[in-house]
Each structure stands twice: as C-alpha cells, then as structure tokens.
Amino acid sequence: MKPRVSIKQVAAKAGVSAATVSLVLNDKGRISEQTQRKVRKAAQSLGFILNKSASRLRSGRSLLIGLVVNDISNPFFAELSSDVETIAAEKGYLSVMANTRDDIERQHAVIETMIGQGVAGLIISAASGSDDRSFKLIRDHGIPYVLCVREIKDYAADFIGFDNHQAGVIAAEHLIAQGYRNIAFIGGMEHNENRRRRFEGVSDALTRHRLTMPESWALSGPATREFGAQAATALLSHHREIEALACFNDYVALGAYEGINNARLTIGRDIGVIGFDNVPESASWMPPLTTVELFPRAIGRRAAKALLTAIDSPDEAPERVFLAPTLMRRKSC
Amino acid sequence: MKPRVSIKQVAAKAGVSAATVSLVLNDKGRISEQTQRKVRKAAQSLGFILNKSASRLRSGRSLLIGLVVNDISNPFFAELSSDVETIAAEKGYLSVMANTRDDIERQHAVIETMIGQGVAGLIISAASGSDDRSFKLIRDHGIPYVLCVREIKDYAADFIGFDNHQAGVIAAEHLIAQGYRNIAFIGGMEHNENRRRRFEGVSDALTRHRLTMPESWALSGPATREFGAQAATALLSHHREIEALACFNDYVALGAYEGINNARLTIGRDIGVIGFDNVPESASWMPPLTTVELFPRAIGRRAAKALLTAIDSPDEAPERVFLAPTLMRRKSC
DNA sequence: CTGAAAGCGCTTACAG
C-alpha cells in the first residue's frame, strides 16, 4: 500500500508550505500565479485528493448534503433525487441518499448517521407519522433542512410539495367534463396527507357540480398496483353504477386496469380511469393513461435550491412552496 | 446556535476522561459496567452524536460506502441500491449514491469526490467506455471496490453481474419453442457489453436450431421506450416476415408494443415480443410481457456482501459472479 | 479499569 499523500507531500514537492497549498487549493488568499502553478502541478502529479474529513473537522464546513426519502425504489423519488444531485453537484456538493422505508425509527437513525457524517444540510421526504423528534435533533445541531413531498407540521423549515387539493380538483373536473357522474376514489393510505388533500379536491369539485360520492366508493390502501387491482375488482362487483375511478397514483391506476379487464369492461368506454403522477411509462399503457402530472424533478430542483439558500443564509424565513399540477389528457377517460 | 457537544462535554458530565468515553462508545477496552452506564446516560442527555470526520481522520477507518451508478433514474438501479443500502446498514455502514449519467468524466469526478469523503469502499456500475483511469485512482488509494452489472476488463476487483449470454439463449429458446422462426433483435447500444452478450446468446440459440437472423434485423440504439417504438415501426414496415422481436430490455419492449399497435398488428398473435429485466410493471402491460427476469436486488445484495468482505479481508482473490436469469412466461409471445 | 498525551490532515488568524 502506497503512503497516503497529504498536503505535506504536495508542499514538499512544490517547495512551499502546507498553508500555501491549502490556500491555493481553496482559491483563497493572494497567491502568486507562479506558486499556484507549481502547487497544482505537484498535486496533480502525486494524485493528491484533499481529505475532506480533515477539512470538515477543521473548518466546520462541509460539502455534503443528505437526501432522506421514504421509498428509494419508487421511480418518483429516483427522478427527484436525480435533480437534487444535479443541482447540488453544480455547487460542488456531493449528495448522499438514504431510504427510511417509511419507518420512523429508521428515519431517526438515518438522520443521526447523516449528522454524524457532517452533512451541511438535509432534504427530507418524511416517513408517515413523523413527529418532531428527528427534526428537533437536526435543529439542535444547527443544520438547515428542507421538507418535501410530504407536508408535516413544521414551520421551522422550507417545504416544497404539490398542490394536492388542486390536483384532485383537476382530476374530478376532467372526469365531470367528460360526462362521468358516478366517481369513485381508490388507493392511498388513510392517514396520508397527500391522499387526504387529493380526495378533498375531488370531493369539492363534485360538490360544486352537485354530485356526491358515497362513502363506500372511497377505498383507501397501499399505493400499489396490487391494491389498485383488488380495489377495482371489489368496487366493480358491488357497485355496477360506478362510471369512473380516480386513482391515488398511476400504479394504482395500472392495477385498476387489471381489475377492469378482469371484469370484462373496456377502459375509456365502459369506465373512465384517471391517475396522479404521470410516470413515464403511463403513456404506453393500453389505453394510455389520462393522469394529473406532478413534477418530481421540479420538486428535487426547488428543494435543492432552497437548501443551498438556507445553508448560505440561515436566517431567511422559511417558505412553503406548492407546485401546480397539470392535466395530461390521454385515452383512459 | 448551541455549542457543539463533543466527547469532552460528555466526559465532563460523566466525570470521566475523553478516552474513556471513546472506549465506551466504540465498545472497546474493558470499561466497568457502571462507567459505561454513566457515559451512555451523559451522551444521551446531551444529544451527543459522534463526529465521524474526526473519527475517520484519526482512525483511518470509515463507515461510508459509495455506490456509483450510470443511471439513477432507472428503476433497475433504484432496486439495486435499495438492497445495497440494506445490507450496508446492517453492518453500520451508510451508503452514499451518485449518478454518473453514463459520462466518464463525471464518473471520474464522482469517484474522486467519494475518495475525498473517505469512503471505505465503492460499488460501481461503470459508465460506458470506462477505461482504467478511475479504477487505478481507487486502487492507488488502497480502497476496495466491486464492479457490478457492467463488466469491464478489470481483474483487480470482484464483479457481480448477470449471465447475459444465458439470458439471450433463454429468450431465443422460448421464442423458438413457441414456433417463431424469424426473430429480430432491437435496442441497446452497440458497444454495450450486456447487449453484445444477450445478442450472442440469441444468435447461438438460433444457430443451434439452424436459424439465422439477417443483419438488418438487428437494430441497436438507446435502451429506451422511444427507441423501441421507432425500431419496431421501422422493422415492421420493411420486413413484414419478422415474427418476433427480442428486445434489449422491458422498456424497449414497451416501445415495441407501440410500434406494433400502430402497425395494426396484435401482440402475441401476429407477432411475439420478449424483453429482459422483468420490471415490476411489465406484468400489467397489455398484454403482460413475457421477459427474461434479471435480479437487481440480488446484484445489490451480492455486491454489498462482496464489498464488505473485501473491506475486512483485502487480500482475498477477486471473484466474478454471474447470476442466472429466469424466464417469466406471460402473454406477449 | 482508567487517564494523559500525541497526532490524524487539514484551515486560518497572525506575523512578517
């Protein structure tokens, strides 16, 4: 194993002091062009990589940001994280990502680990049922954080999410405009704030048109394809009068497709389906899914920017940002 | 901002020395039960979190592992990373993930950053066209790494991937057994090793059955839905005799569905389609896709274990592991 | 079983 190369060997090779090397590498102080060249050349030729642990320890500054999500294997978060990463990288930050699997204990552990690793800030899509414990921990360590996607009662941090109520209204208004009257809602856990808002949006639009949805037509459950299939099947076998299914997200809608096909009904003709998210594949399903588009990349971008701002100016008042959803008209209703 | 709490305040509060606190927190040395309790209580009550930068700097050991992937927004890698993360977490490691977007320069930068952050090891799905430069950098720093998914000529590291040749054989044998004779292959970049192997597997199976595929029936291109649609359309308009499409992955197959539908042919009856991967949604497409299942989670798990082993025993000979693919029979052929 | 002391690789006032 070769000896680690530190700032000292670079200094020796360049014939300057360690302090000068540090100054050059951080573009600080006024170092002459000539010395800079010598130092950079020496660093290059030795394959020197700055030890960030030492740098962080000494300066108290860090170029690490943590992204904590509740489901890393959901493409929605994959897209979101991809944009966080891009924005962060532009400013020289490395983003580290961890998955809580929607488990509060794991979330707490993950946050603690990240603080220990010295993150400069955190972006968090909170696990369901998060209380203030983890966030207090972050605040106590003086670390800025921004919440995203899942709104929780925390007015100390920025929040970047969607206008879910508006999304619900858009979905319902579209179904109503297409002539559907008997509309059901499936998917999403009952205590999920996003589900609650979407559902309320749908209800409000219905009310505005003097329509109602019987309670038994709203089936809450996991936001999965499996649940969508199951819920659609159950609903269609008991309530033949249902004309359209508003589904908590596109995967639930895809499951609903299965249930509808099994009931030998034709999607878009016998029964309408609408989703939320607009995952890329939904354009290729048969029939292509009409859905309310949400923008994970935009969330990722806004959240990253908000965090970088919070890191640079810790005293700005937190803001709550709700991105507008958009209707993506296709063939399922 | 509250004063940072360090091992010293914990020591003061517990009435012991900093050394003792360190020993307790790391479960080292023989510290009396009583002292341990005092220390832990003090740490707890002060909300102490060990500064990993300092610990890493001093001990040279780190509990960080880096995962470098070429496309973070591909669900395949989302699943893979999810399992890496789980295995790593079991041993107390935090995994950090970064995306190279299949760009060698970015890959180099990302690896350099990760080394600077002090990772204990790296898991890498290499960007296309990777040369040895980045890997040499890793080796020079004495850091263990394992390669996955994309095989490259590097015999210094473990490799965990799929048996792509076998996957190709399975796909072709299935198509042939179903009575298809005129088989085309679409998708995947020409220089992509996985594509080359899958294609060879298909060719070999064909040859074994005294069949051939004209060169013009093999269309290489991005592994995307868009390309799949485009390739299927092109192929079907020029070569009506084609009976089945072997697609580089499920997304390409989904695109092929579109092309086939546009050509007013019926998938599974007029023309067969087979994919690779078995992404979760492919079961719900119309018709459900027959595909060769690969196992990203298994790759993630094996790679993480291999890396942890390499970290603990740096001198073991590297191994190359090829996981077996499996046929998932559905309705598309 | 526990403490005093050295040192990991940086950064940063300070002096010149």
Added chain:
DNA sequence: CTGAAAGCGCTTACAG
C-alpha cells in the same frame, strides 16, 4: 505574497 503554529474532535498505545 508566504510561513509557523495552533487546534478542530476524535482514537490509541502506553502507563499506572
């Protein structure tokens, strides 16, 4: 424009 020196928060051999 550059260097000498202190110190960030830990860990660890050594002594007792």
